[in-house]
Every structure is written in C-alpha cells, then in structure tokens.
Amino acid sequence: MSETDNAxxxxxxxxxxxxxxxxxxxxxxxxxxxxxxxxxxxxxxRIVICGxxxxxxxxxxxxxxxxxxxxxxxxxxxxxxLTDDIKHIDQVRKEVGMVFQHFNLFPHLTVLENCCLAPIWxxxxxxxxxxxxxxxxxxxxxxxxxxxxxxxxLSGGQQQRVAIARSLCMNPSIMLFDEPTSAxxxxxxxxxxxxxxxxxxxxxxMLCVTHEMGFAKTVANRVIFMDGGEIIxxxxxxxxxxxxQHDRTKLxxxxxxxx
Amino acid sequence: MKEHVPHPDLPPxxxxxxxxxxLRTKLFSTWLNAGFTLLAAYLIYLTxxxxxxxxxxxxxxxxxxxxxxxxxxxxxxxxxxxxxxxMYGLYPAEEYWRINLAFGxxxxxxxxxxxxxxxHKGILAAVILFIYPIVAYYLFAGGSFGLEAxxxxxxxxxxxxxxxxxxxxxxxxxxxxxxxxxxxxxMPIVKSxxxxxxxxxxxxxxxxxxxxxxxxxxxxxxxxxxxxxxxRAMIGIVLFQSAYMAEVVRGGLAAxxxxxxxxxxxxxxxxxxxIGLIILPQALxxxxxxxxxxxxxxxxxxxxxxxxxxxxxxxMVQTAITDSNWLGFSIEGYIFAALIFWIFCxxxxxxxxxLERKLHTGHAR
Ligand SMILES: Nc1ncnc2c1ncn2[C@@H]1O[C@H](COP(=O)(O)OP(=O)(O)O)[C@@H](O)[C@H]1O
Ligand SMILES: [Mg+2]
Numbered sequence: 001m002s003e004t005d006n007a008x009x010x011x012x013x014x015x016x017x018x019x020x021x022x023x024x025x026x027x028x029x030x031x032x033x034x035x036x037x038x039x040x041x042x043x044x045x046r047i048v049i050c051g052x053x054x055x056x057x058x059x060x061x062x063x064x065x066x067x068x069x070x071x072x073x074x075x076x077x078x079x080x081x082l083t084d085d086i087k088h089i090d091q092v093r094k095e096v097g098m099v100f101q102h103f104n105l106f107p108h109l110t111v112l113e114n115c116c117l118a119p120i121w122x123x124x125x126x127x128x129x130x131x132x133x134x135x136x137x138x139x140x141x142x143x144x145x146x147x148x149x150x151x152x153x154l155s156g157g158q159q160q161r162v163a164i165a166r167s168l169c170m171n172p173s174i175m176l177f178d179e180p181t182s183a184x185x186x187x188x189x190x191x192x193x194x195x196x197x198x199x200x201x202x203x204x205x206m207l208c209v210t211h212e213m214g215f216a217k218t219v220a221n222r223v224i225f226m227d228g229g230e231i232i233x234x235x236x237x238x239x240x241x242x243x244x245q246h247d248r249t250k251l252x253x254x255x256x257x258x259x
Numbered sequence: 260m261k262e263h264v265p266h267p268d269l270p271p272x273x274x275x276x277x278x279x280x281x282l283r284t285k286l287f288s289t290w291l292n293a294g295f296t297l298l299a300a301y302l303i304y305l306t307x308x309x310x311x312x313x314x315x316x317x318x319x320x321x322x323x324x325x326x327x328x329x330x331x332x333x334x335x336x337x338x339x340x341x342x343x344x345x346m347y348g349l350y351p352a353e354e355y356w357r358i359n360l361a362f363g364x365x366x367x368x369x370x371x372x373x374x375x376x377x378x379h380k381g382i383l384a385a386v387i388l389f390i391y392p393i394v395a396y397y398l399f400a401g402g403s404f405g406l407e408a409x410x411x412x413x414x415x416x417x418x419x420x421x422x423x424x425x426x427x428x429x430x431x432x433x434x435x436x437x438x439x440x441x442x443x444x445x446m447p448i449v450k451s452x453x454x455x456x457x458x459x460x461x462x463x464x465x466x467x468x469x470x471x472x473x474x475x476x477x478x479x480x481x482x483x484x485x486x487x488x489x490x491r492a493m494i495g496i497v498l499f500q501s502a503y504m505a506e507v508v509r510g511g512l513a514a515x516x517x518x519x520x521x522x523x524x525x526x527x528x529x530x531x532x533x534i535g536l537i538i539l540p541q542a543l544x545x546x547x548x549x550x551x552x553x554x555x556x557x558x559x560x561x562x563x564x565x566x567x568x569x570x571x572x573x574x575m576v577q578t579a580i581t582d583s584n585w586l587g588f589s590i591e592g593y594i595f596a597a598l599i600f601w602i603f604c605x606x607x608x609x610x611x612x613x614l615e616r617k618l619h620t621g622h623a624r
Contacts, residue, residue: 065524065525067521067524067525090527090529093524093525093526093527094527096525097525098522098525100518100521100522102516102518104516104518104519104521104522105522106519106522106523106537106541107541107620108540108541108544108618108620117526117528117536118526118527118528121528121532121536122526122527122528122532150620152620166526167525167526170526170527
C-alpha cells in the first residue's frame with residue numbers, strides 16, 4: 001500500500017490524473033441532481049464517497065461510465081472526454097468496471113459464463129483464454145469452486161464477489177462501487193469488504209460509495225462527503241473523521257457512527 | 260449444564276398419507292366436497308361408458324364403403340377411407356412420398372436438437388430455419404429437379420395445416436421480437452411505426468385479414484400478376500400473429516430489471532449484444548407459456564383459411580362429410596379432426612413445460 005502512496009505523492013496535480021470532472025451539472029428533468037461537481041482522481045487512488053440517501057452519490061459515479069448522462073461541464077476518463085460519441089463511451093467503459101448494490105449478475109448464465117461474456121464479446125478474446133482468465137479472478141475472490149453454478153444458487157456475499165470478478169475480467173484500470181455491501185446480510189459484508197481491500201492492495205484506482213467507515217479508514221486516501229447534489233467536503237480519512245469542517249458532515253457522521 | 264437434545268423427526272399422522280389420506284383430503288374433506296365428488300362420479304358414470312361403447316366396442320373400423328358400418332357404433336371406416344385426403348389434401352397420391360420425405364427430413368434434423376451432448380445445435384438450428392424451408396419448398400411444389408410441379412391449390416389436409424402453422428410460428432416469433440423491441444425503443448419514429456403496426460393487426464379479426472389479403476390485395480397489384488393464394492394467406496397469418504407475439508414478448512422485456520441493462524452496458528456490451536445475450540434469453544424464458552399459447556392459437560386459427568378456399572385438415576373433413584356417399588358421419592369426421600388438433604396442441608403445451616423446467620436456473624437475481 002505504501003508503494004502506491006509514495007507514487008501518488010510524488011506526482012504533480014495533473015500528472016497521473018485518470019478521472020477529471022470539471023464543473024459538472026446534471027438534471028433529471030427539472031430536478032437539479034448534481035451541482036457543479038469537480039473532482040480529480042489520480043491513478044491508484046482510493047476514494048470513498050459518503051452522504052445521506054438521495055444526495056446524488058450513485059448518480060455521480062454512474063456519470064463516470066456514462067450510465068447517466070451529464071448536461072454541463074466535463075468528464076475526462078483516462079484522457080477520453082465523455083460526449084455523445086459512442087466511440088468515446090465504449091473506450092471509457094473498457095477502462096471502468098462497476099459493481100452494483102444488487103449485484104446485477106446475469107441469472108441465466110453460470111458464474112463462469114457471467115465472467116467470460118464481456119471478454120469474449122467485447123474484447124474478442126478466444127473462449128478458452130477468457131475462461132482461464134475468469135478462473136484466475138474467481139480464485140482471487142475465493143470462489144473458484146462455484147464456477148459452474150448459477151447466481152441464484154449462491155449467497156449474497158458470494159454473488160457480490162462474482163460481480164467483482166466479472167468486472168475484473170475486463171481488465172479495467174478503474175473500479176466503481178455503488179454501495180456494494182448495502183444489500184447484504186451482516187455476516188456477509190466482511191467477505192466482500194475483504195475482497196475490496198485485497199483489490200485496493202493491488203493498486204487499483206477505486207471509487208466506492210459506501211457507509212462502511214471501517215473500510216474508509218483503512219483503505220481510502222480521501223473521503224468525499226456529498227449532500228444535496230454537491231460535494232460538501234473532502235479530506236484524508238483521519239482528518240475527515242476526527243475533524244469534520246461542516247455542520248452537515250458532523251451531523252451525518254454522528255448519525256452513522258452512533259448506530 | 261443442560262444439553263439440548265434435538266427433537267426426532269416423526270412420521271406424519273396416518274390419516275394424511277396413503278390412499279385413505281388422499282381420499283379424505285382431496286375428495287371428502289367437507290360435506291359439500293363429498294356431495295360434489297358423488298355428483299361428479301354420477302356424471303362420469305352417465306357419459307363415459309356409453310361413449311366407450313360407441314367409439315370402440317360397437318364401432319366399425321375396416322371396409323371401403325358405408326355398407327361396412329353395421330354395428331350401430333362409430334363408423335371409423337369413413338375416416339379410414341378418407342385418411343389420405345385428410346393428411347395430404349388433393350395432392351396426387353403418387354407424389355405423397357415427397358411430403359413424407361419433407362416431414363421425415365424435418366424430424367431427422369430436429370432429433371439432435373433434443374440430445375444433450377450434441378454441441379452444434381446453433382448450426383443445426385440455422386440449417387433447419389434457413390436451408391430446410393428451401394428444400395421443403397422444392398419438394399412440395401416441384402417444378403424443378405425432375406419433380407412434377409404441383410400447384411399450391413392442391414396442397415391440403417394436415418399437410419397444409421402444418422405448413423401454414425410452421426411458417427407462421429417460425430416467422431412470427433422473430434418479427435414479434437423486433438416489433439416488441441421497436442415498441443420499447445427511445446426513437447420516436449421507430450416506436451410509433453411499431454405501435455401502429457401492432458395495434459392495427461391486433462384490432463382486426465383474422466378472418467378479415469384473410470379476406471383482405473385474398474380479395475383486396477390483388478386489386479392493388481398490377482393486372483395479371485400471379486400472387487399465390489397460399490402465400491397471401493401465409494403473409495396474413497404471419498402479420499396477424501406477429502402482432503400478438505410482439506405483445507407477449509414485450510411483457511417479458513418489461514419484466515427484466517433495469518440492473519440487467521446497466522450491468523451489460525457497464526461491461527461495454529452494445530445495444531444489440533445486450534439484447535441478444537442478456538435481455539432476450541431471460542425475457543423469452545419468462546414468457547414461454549405466453550409464446551406457446553400464441554403458437555397454439557395460431558395452429559388452430561389456420562383452420563380459418565377455409566373461407567378463402569384453402570382446405571386444411573378441418574376443411575378436408577368438412578368437404579368429406581358433404582360427400583353424398585358418406586352423409587351422416589360428420590361426428591366421426593369432427594372427432595378425428597379434433598383428436599389430431601388436440602395431439603399437436605397438447606404436444607406443444609407439454610414441450611413448453613419441459614422447456615421451462617430445463618431452463619430454470621434457480622431464483623432470479
Ligand atoms: N432516473 C431518475 N429520475 C429522476 N430522479 C432520479 C433518478 N435517479 C435518481 N433520482 C433522484 O436523484 C437524487 C439522487 O439520487 P441518487 O444518486 O440515487 O442518490 P444516492 O445514491 O446518494 O442515494 C434522488 O433524489 C433521486 O430521487
Ligand atoms: Mg445510491
């Protein structure tokens with residue numbers, strides 16, 4: 001972990017920036033959901049995004065792989081600006097993997113087929129090679145023995161780990177997590193968080209929307225607090241938790257830390 | 260310290276199992292149910308024995324004219340004598356082998372599709388869908404390869420029923436899928452074209468459609484151009500049924516959670532790949548009962564071609580019962596037709612159930 005820390009510290013601001021969001025706005029119809037979002041993420045950085053429900057966290061990270069469209073401002077991912085140009089969108093999606101709250105595995109395909117589908121059909125990888133790579137990632141998330149099962153036969157924690165493996169099979173350089181543990185029973189949260197910690201140790205650039213503050217403290221380089229569609233505060237984890245600057249941040253932290 | 264001893268599993272009470280348990284719970288659970296059970300038993304007693312008596316015990320099976328029917332029961336001699344026409348219509352008897360060959364070929368080609376270990380199902384299915392129809396057409400119609408040309412007006416009986424419904428089933432599913440996708444499209448023109456198409460064909464009865472294609476269509480075509488009547492009926496049936504199919508498929512598409520589209524998109528799959536690999540396999544699986552229901556309706560609806568002068572199985576039966584040599588045997592004719600239709604429809608229904616079981620992969624999501 002310290003290796004990547006040193007690497008990121010040594011760089012100037014613009015150097016090694018893989019995600020750059022400048023003055024980005026988004027509306028759902030009349031509703032102004034994201035207001036003037038600016039954010040720079042350097043290679044290997046691990047960012048935790050938190051904030052009350054409805055504050056726009058999901059919408060923001062979904063803009064990064066264009067599951068949602070922004071209307072104003074700029075989003076540049078790995079040197080490619082997100083516009084209507086479908087080529088740019090495809091380019092960005094090749095670099096960005098995403099893990100969802102409800103896993104969104106494909107229920108009609110086995111675990112292995114879930115993992116191989118995109119490499120075969122998007123990256124045009126030969127099936128055998130794709131299966132070997134998929135098994136490698138399934139081993140990393142510690143469920144190679146489930147490869148032939150269907151998602152419906154797995155526990156929630158196992159499904160989420162498959163979802164992580166499925167994203168990794170596309171060999172992304174950035175991973176987005178949208179509340180990956182919120183739909184899980186308590187005893188399964190740890191196995192998914194462990195997988196994410198392990199992934200962080202490989203130097204993956206990660207943006208995680210999560211309320212797991214333990215995870216934020218041990219893994220994140222930066223914590224971002226959002227409310228009402230704005231980034232209210234961002235800081236290193238220690239400073240963020242010990243010394244929040246805004247009242248709204250304080251209130252939020254007191255609410256999630258006390259229960 | 261106290262140790263917990265698990266309670267042993269006990270057998271269920273005797274009154275819940277076995278024949279007596281079954282009778283008690285299913286047939287005689289209350290006084291009202293007991294009454295219905297006795298009433299039903301009486302009705303069965305009233306109807307079934309005489310029916311069996313008529314259809315089997317007192318029936319006549321063999322012979323070549325109505326004089327063979329002397330026992331007072333059903334006269335299956337009639338069906339027996341007319342059997343070839345019921346199957347092949349007015350197709351010349353010396354060319355029956357062509358029809359038999361075509362259907363035999365189809366069965367042979369289809370068998371490997373049901374074998375678990377056969378791995379080239381995709382290629383075989385493509386052969387059946389794209390190459391086989393051409394071969395079958397040349398066998399049926401003739402006119403080349405030294406085969407005598409046989410006009411489609413002589414095709415009939417069960418053959419015609421199967422040809423019409425086969426073409427209808429094979430063509431209406433893909434057209435229906437495209438229409439359903441179009442109806443859910445974000446592009447306003449595509450969407451409205453599909454909506455108008457679907458609502459138009461769903462709004463008119465099939466009889467009207469058949470009349471329109473057979474009477475009105477020729478008026479718009481250039482003078483003297485020959486446009487086969489069977490082909491026109493096929494087009495009518497396909498357009499009509501694909502509108503129904505579209506609505507069935509749309510129901511399946513609507514049931515797929517948004518997360519599936521998002522996951523596919525996030526992995527970089529484009530629209531057609533997401534649809535083909537992720538959405539349709541799930542959506543179609545969900546609506547197998549609806550699809551098969553439409554197939555069954557289509558199969559039975561083909562009988563309506565009678566009104567534009569094509570003679571399918573039912574049409575041949577109806578012609579046969581008006582034959583002055585065989586007056587008075589309409590019941591036997593209709594029962595035979597009903598039996599054949601029932602066998603095909605029941606087969607489709609059972610196949611759909613086994614398909615559903617086979618494709619079941621645990622709980623969704
Ligand atoms: N597709 C949508 N259409 C309209 N409003 C939406 C849509 N998705 C989310 N919203 C609204 O946008 C706001 C932000 O949502 P979201 O990004 O999901 O918040 P969070 O993830 O922080 O809970 C919420 O008020 C939500 O109701
Ligand atoms: Mg959210």
